Amino acid sequence: MEAKKIEIKNSRDVVTARKMGRKMALELGFGSADQTRLATAISELTRNVVQYAGTGLCTITDQSNKNEIKIVTAVEDAGPGISDIDKALEQGYSSGGGMGAGLPGAKRLVQEFGIDSVPGNTVVTITLRRKKI
């Protein structure tokens, strides 16, 4: 099980993380649309880290098995946390002056999406998966 860890400290790391996600998706055999979906979703989530928490960690893991190709990406930080997750997932809602498209946008691009958030620890996990042909 291959895992890539990228420390997120600034917007340059956002670029690094999304490139890493695209690369793994390409290597595992995801199509170009899925590569773009994953890179874009990682970009949204890691930007949130820079914007709201300052620093965090992005872990991209190959969890493929004999039936499917699967990438699980966990983006975590020690920031203030998301007080109202339902609200944060509403299109257009933002507590930080952004467009409010980041979280709901990322959610729409992947097959599974989860948030665990308490003050001091937020983990957003996204899964991209396709059946092996």
Next chain:
Amino acid sequence: MKIPVLRLKNILLTSIQVDLTDEDALNFQEDLLKAVQINDADGVIIDITALDVVDSFLARVLNETAVMAKILGAEAVISGMQPDVALTLVEMGRELIGVSTAINLDHGMEKLQALISKRAGGV
């Protein structure tokens, strides 16, 4: 990361060839708008053929840049969006709202010239 802005007669031509950080994108926006004013440009084309990711932030910056150019009095066209990028933006619920787009630079040029002559009171 400086994005070159080329002047071609009355229009400005830019092509984003690298993966932009958020700061790069905002600097590009500022540079382009200044160039519109300094060059007294009638229009700008922003070619994004080389971009394989346009996330919600960059989409907003591109959108706003085009609107800002229009407020300054220039027309703006974004050309060359990759199909995967278009697909991802629409799935995310983010579109380049109110911005003229073209499939490639060639068509972008035609569209921009048409917008400019329309604004000048031509056909």
